[in-house]
Amino acid sequence: MQQDDPLMAGQLPTEDRQVRLLLDSGRFAEAGVAFDELISAGANDVDNQWNRSTVLVHRALLAWRLGRIPLALELVAEGWTDLDVDRPEGAASAHTISMLGYLLETIGHRSPALNLMALSVQIARDSGDPGTLAHCLVREANARVFRAVTHPGRSSAEQFALARDLFDESQALAKPGQVKRAALAGFARALAGVGDTEAAERVGQEALALARTADDWYTTSMANWVLAVVYRDRHRLEEARTFASRALDGAETIRDTMLMMQFSLNLAAICEALSDPVGEAAALRRTVAASSTAVEVLQEGLGQALEQRRVAVQAQRMALAAREAALRDPLTGLTNRLGLERRAPMLLERIAAQGRVPWLLLLDVDWFKDVNDLAGHTAGDVVLQEIAHLLRRECRADDLICRWAGDEFVVLVLDAPDESRNLGPIVAERIRVAVHQHDWRLVLGRITKEPTVSVGVAAGPANLEHLFVAADIALYRAKRAGRNRVEIDGNRSIADRSTTG
Structure with missing residues (x-):
């Protein structure tokens, strides 16, 4: 040592x-x-x-x-x-x-x-x-x-x-x-x-x-390489070949690729000067071997780096999927309550800056307890999935649809400058009609009352908490008025009530 x-x-x-x-x-x-x-x-x-x-x-x-x-x-x-x-x-x-x-x-x-x-x-x-x-x-x-x-x-x-x-x-x-x-x-x-x-x-x-x-x-x-160079310059080629061979052996022993390539080329040149084709070929093979070793090491390193990158990307995707899963309701695939609370403030801030009106629709499934009691919880789950499907169908891609809790859903409707100022009530009524007219027989048979929805609607200011409180009050009125209705926040004008079901 x-x-x-x-x-x-x-x-x-x-x-x-x-x-x-x-x-x-x-x-x-x-x-x-x-x-x-x-x-x-x-x-x-x-x-x-x-x-x-x-x-x-x-x-x-x-x-x-x-x-x-x-x-x-x-x-x-x-x-x-x-x-x-x-x-x-x-x-x-x-x-x-x-x-x-x-x-x-x-x-x-x-x-x-x-x-x-x-x-x-x-x-x-x-x-x-x-x-x-x-x-x-x-x-x-x-x-x-x-x-x-x-x-x-x-x-x-x-x-x-x-x-x-x-x-x-x-x-x-x-x-x-x-x-x-x-x-x-x-x-x-x-x-x-x-x-x-x-x-x-x-x-x-x-x-x-x-x-x-x-x-x-x-x-x-x-x-040894130095002595090979010295003896080659003096044309003492036999001795030069011996030292060059020893130099290459030493470089191979410590796996120094840079030395291996240089010393093998030096040995090949000496063998050529000696008219030793066998020795020259052997030295060149060692040159190729050294070069191949360098390439293999780099390829292996690249392969390892790519594998590490693949694992990192996969882990990143899994982490992203986990974050997405945390914001989604597993039964319906809709955004869940946490997702709404995280995404809504940014959406509301954006549309407020554009001078647009946000609408919040709070939906509650009528007679849902009867569905669970008479048809079973599995049928109840299917009802919620069907309603989620209807919500996607009747709302636009820009609207944020959320399963809030149990049989309650929230839709954040974002209007556009060229759309009706009554867009929220219009969408709410469209949803109510879609649920009311849906054929529930494949899901429930005739053993229970078919579900409908009651909807409370509120608009501006662009604050989720204020919108939710106003929509909740309107929903309570819809329930007391007999269900399967759309009620609008009381702060809206009489004209806005014209779409009430």
Whole structure:
């Protein structure tokens, strides 16, 4: 097991560092178990003694390396949100921003990644923490090396030179451990990039020896790659092939897809120069395998993300359905009392603002107790359902129909400017006639009096409580007057009473 990193020891809980060390040693099964234990109490459960954004982003890196892509994205989003991105300062912020840049680099967003890494170096310098600065310098330098390698051209020499200076500074700052070893191997690769192959070989061998002693597969892989580049430049292709093969083996051990793709292409090029078609084909197959692994991981992550989205949408729909169900009467499917109380004030406010007149119709089923007593409660339920059907038929889509309680119904009728000012009484009479003329024999036979409705009607002001009180008084008059009638609020004019049944 490689030695721990003093910087990480200062910024992260022991359990988090343990998972990272297992990953760096290629022990993925153990790392997965340890990671599951780490987040079993909740992925966001971070002790106050640690900087929360740093721990969350580090856990995002661990999740990414373990192929837990949706979790990685969730953690990095939360960690980024927790970070003060407007005025980041201090070692923890520098370390967090550096890791964010590394994640962006890993998924191919290289320009913003490099900007974040450069920002992390600046913040680390201001923090005065040499360990943090060393770590941030290594990440930015590595990004510049891989940019130079993957995009050779006039700017590649400049990138290698910048990386060399960053690695050199990092070595001077870092204490013995993984960061110092990684800086040493990266420094060797940058030296090879600027053409100083003798120094690159010497530093590469030193980094390789230190990495092997520490069981540091990342640095071992990087150092072998450096030596493969050096020997290839010297046309010592057999030795170059050996080092390139070892570099690729190391990258595959720690499942670093970016390294695997780069090192397999390097091995294929060396085999081609050796006129070794078998070796070249094998290396290219490993390139394809690395590329396929990257695609599979992303596809799996996308699949998981889509599944999570599907579950979230389903849960949202179920929650919406539950809210809708809470506002509906299960027997008739009409809006229930709670639904009316929630929706009516908004409707009344809207039509009042438009200068329109709201009408409230309060209906009570006549002889309903006789229906239940003589025909049974099941027949009574069917009667209520039939009346609900008639209400839907006689009212308009804009009207709000509600089963208020028991055998009482409410209809909120909203008139339009071009409609009669007596719209409420007209609709009420239409409903009364529809119920009176309905054929109830299929439901009740001839064993009880056929149900009718009494209706109390009230209009304005646009206040549900006032409308209900006025309509209730009118309904009481309709009941006392013999039922199967429409009575209108007494505050209306005599002309409004002309439609009374």
